Amino acid sequence: MAERIPVNAPDSTYDIVIESGLMQQADRLVDEFGLGRRVAVVTNTTLAPLYGQALVERLPNAALITMPDGEQHKTLATVTQLYGDLVRAKLDRGSTVVALGGGVVGDTAGFAAATYMRGVRLVQIPTSLLSMVDSSVGGKVGVDLPEGKNLVGAFKQPDAVMIDPDVIGTLPPQEWRNGMAEVLKHGLLADPALLDPALHAPEQAAELVRRAVQVKVDVVEQDPYEKGIRAHLNLGHTFAHAIEQVTQYQWPHGAAVGFGLLAAAQLSYALAMCDSDVPEQVEDVLATAGLPRRLNGLDADAIYAAMSTDKKWQNGHSRFILLRGIAHVEIVEDVPKSTVIEVLRRLQ
Numbered sequence: 487m488a489e490r491i492p493v494n495a496p497d498s499t500y501d502i503v504i505e506s507g508l509m510q511q512a513d514r515l516v517d518e519f520g521l522g523r524r525v526a527v528v529t530n531t532t533l534a535p536l537y538g539q540a541l542v543e544r545l546p547n548a549a550l551i552t553m554p555d556g557e558q559h560k561t562l563a564t565v566t567q568l569y570g571d572l573v574r575a576k577l578d579r580g581s582t583v584v585a586l587g588g589g590v591v592g593d594t595a596g597f598a599a600a601t602y603m604r605g606v607r608l609v610q611i612p613t614s615l616l617s618m619v620d621s622s623v624g625g626k627v628g629v630d631l632p633e634g635k636n637l638v639g640a641f642k643q644p645d646a647v648m649i650d651p652d653v654i655g656t657l658p659p660q661e662w663r664n665g666m667a668e669v670l671k672h673g674l675l676a677d678p679a680l681l682d683p684a685l686h687a688p689e690q691a692a693e694l695v696r697r698a699v700q701v702k703v704d705v706v707e708q709d710p711y712e713k714g715i716r717a718h719l720n721l722g723h724t725f726a727h728a729i730e731q732v733t734q735y736q737w738p739h740g741a742a743v744g745f746g747l748l749a750a751a752q753l754s755y756a757l758a759m760c761d762s763d764v765p766e767q768v769e770d771v772l773a774t775a776g777l778p779r780r781l782n783g784l785d786a787d788a789i790y791a792a793m794s795t796d797k798k799w800q801n802g803h804s805r806f807i808l809l810r811g812i813a814h815v816e817i818v819e820d821v822p823k824s825t826v827i828e829v830l831r832r833l834q
């Protein structure tokens with residue numbers, strides 16, 4: 487079944503199309519999104535043989551550009567390489583970049599599309615669960631610096647997002663779990679149905695993606711430039727970023743976010759903001775999704791120290807996205823350090 491979610495961006499509107507088998511109907515891209523002119527499909531070395539080559543063969547006038555796979559290649563060096571590839575592929579200002587891949591390809595190729603010739607058209611074809619429900623929607627693109635992640639970027643709204651849930655079939659299980667952490671985050675933010683394990687079966691992927699995307703769309707439409715409510719999308723992420731730092735990225739982002747959701751729920755309960763059934767439900771659903779619920783020896787004080795370098799903690803005032811209940815979030819400042827440490831110690 488085809489789903490079409492229209493998105494109102496600041497100066498444009500675009501559609502997110504979710505449909506099984508979409509990758510086999512690339513000619514529709516040409517008709518629907520005006521891709522008749524020069525197109526560059528940017529993908530990585532893993533996805534080129536799986537989907538990239540076949541996609542380019544179905545598109546008239548398209549070139550295939552391949553970047554290496556992995557977060558360590560989400561850099562300005564890769565963007566520089568892409569600019570040269572785009573010139574050689576004869577892309578002009580009326581051309582389109584199609585970003586085919588997970589969040590790394592989407593962010594890197596998206597940044598190249600935002601800046602090459604002061605901006606060309608961009609179509610996102612996200613292939614990982616995370617990129618389907620999170621990074622391909624909302625217009626944030628960018629790359630990492632040696633000094634930190636996502637330190638260079640732009641807002642670049644796509645002209646379309648095309649999601650074929652069938653491609654999840656080749657996604658490694660760990661990447662499915664990573665994406666599930668963000669899906670559960672969206673469930674806790676605004677759509678409790680996403681917490682129902684019945685919806686987590688592979689055959690439900692299209693419906694799962696549709697519901698999770700809708701939560702992100704609703705937030706970014708209200709706050710396209712991240713000035714207010716978009717902060718809610720950081721639920722669990724204050725803890726997650728600290729854990730990633732302390733473990734030097736040994737914990738994958740999804741695992742850290744999963745644990746972070748539980749820590750946020752436990753902290754909300756410790757502050758008497760919600761009943762105990764909220765952290766209990768989070769713990770259950772993390773277990774079902776195969777995401778961590780314990781710190782396994784990581785030091786609570788070290789995690790707190792890493793959190794306090796968060797740029798959103800202005801002048802040392804702590805700031806957490808917490809839960810009054812499922813689908814009821816609140817930003818809370820100046821949470822006592824001792825309460826946070828106690829929650830983390832209990833989750834050892």
Ligand SMILES: NC(=O)c1ccc[n+]([C@@H]2O[C@H](COP(=O)([O-])OP(=O)(O)OC[C@H]3O[C@@H](n4cnc5c(N)ncnc54)[C@H](O)[C@@H]3O)[C@@H](O)[C@H]2O)c1
Pocket residue numbers: 530532533536555556557560587588589590591593613614615616617620621622623624625626627628635636653654655656657658661664
């Ligand atoms: N722009 C945003 O708003 C935003 C939001 C969240 C995350 N991000 C960024 O997204 C990135 C993470 O994205 P990700 O989790 O998709 O990681 P990723 O792009 O590294 O993809 C994970 C792995 O899965 C592989 N893969 C993807 N789809 C596949 C498929 N269908 N079949 C087989 N293999 C497949 C990729 O090649 C890669 O090896 C991070 O850099 C993060 O900063 C951006």
Ligand SMILES: [Zn+2]
Pocket residue numbers: 668723739743
């Ligand atoms: Zn995240």
